[in-house]
Amino acid sequence: MTDINISSKEIDGMGPRGTKVGLLRVLGPAHVWALGVGIVLVGEYMGWNFAVGKGGAYAALIACWFAGLLYTCVAMIDSEVTSTVAAAGGQYTQAKHIVGPLMAFNVGLYLVFAYTMLEAANAITIGFLVDSVANMTGHTGLDQRPFIVLSIMFLAWLNYRGVLATLTFSLVITAFAFVAVIVLFLATSGLTGASPLHHTDLLTGLPYGWVGVLAAMHFGLWYYLGIEGTTQAAEEVRSPARSLPFGTLAGIMTLLIAATLTWYVAAGLMPWEYLGQAGVPLFDAARLSGSTFLMVLLGIGTLFATLASANGCINDASRAWFAMGRDHYLPSWFGAVHPHYRTPFRSIVFLIPIALIFALGAPLDQVITFSILSGLLEYTFMPINMILYDPVPAEMAA
């Protein structure tokens, strides 16, 4: 390719078949872990406990482990397929190569909707959390909008500036939020003194029988929903065949541990009737432990988990949108890469106003429903994808 100057210092990076600027391969397994766990961990801090309201604490535990089994399969599918289809777009790119263009287009749109709506939901939650802190200090009537807008604009700016800083930030705050769950468990388990947990009194069987277990199932997804987002980093990891399986499977293990510990602590501190309706159950558990340190730790953990989720969502939605633009499923204008920051900058900017409109103008429950429905539609493609997936193409096997 004589028309390509591979020694250029102005535009660092020249590919052999026309790529002059592309996404930067700088990520390792820890960043993949942070991307997957970061999107999900907020589900441990809030949301999962509605399963308790549907069928009691034991039903929530059954839902937690059954959903964990299903999501372990999701993690293994993504680990295997994406390490061989290592390109931005994740499930969209898998569908393009394995199923066909129509499925790819639909999956791509589901991905963008799921992540952009989840970003908006996280921003709304950040506004709520700041308002809660203001209320605790005696200030009432806080305007949540500037904090909602700031969370989206700051994270969009971070994503615009580069993927390494973005996911390193996610790594730090996600690790903090995970460690906070571990500390809460250790502090309340009785290992370091008297335990405030009362499982014997609070675990009262299945109040609605096995129908309650069935009703609890869909909230069991909250413990893990989003781990499949690790695949969006496929084009930016240094070693896809190593980093993607390592980061994704470490991520699902982390979530299984965090989910079980979260259930154990919360179910031992709150009666199921209260826990099933709590807005921030882990923070409430910390308050009930009677420790100011734990209360502050879990309060910061809740905020960090929410920020990490929004951060990962911006990253993933923009990669899916970018990949669709690059493949001409959308205007190719969206397939642009920033020559200096090496990020899909037009896709990041384009999705900002959409997230802002939904975060400022739509109710939280509708935004979350929009996100989860898009995610579930995306999941319907995965078994088809796995059945059609051929790790050794016929022409190579012959």
Added chain:
Amino acid sequence: MDLWTVLEYAAWGASVLFGLYILYDWFVTNSRYSEEVLTSSREGELEAMTEQQKN
């Protein structure tokens, strides 16, 4: 004016700054580089770039 009111104004101000930075850089980048360069990324062509960066 209490602390939370100040924080509200600070959050609006910081949001505007982040937005202006993004818009300014977006405009400059679109002006400075051709569409051919900006949209030249192709799937599966990054390995050679990685090798180039190592050198």
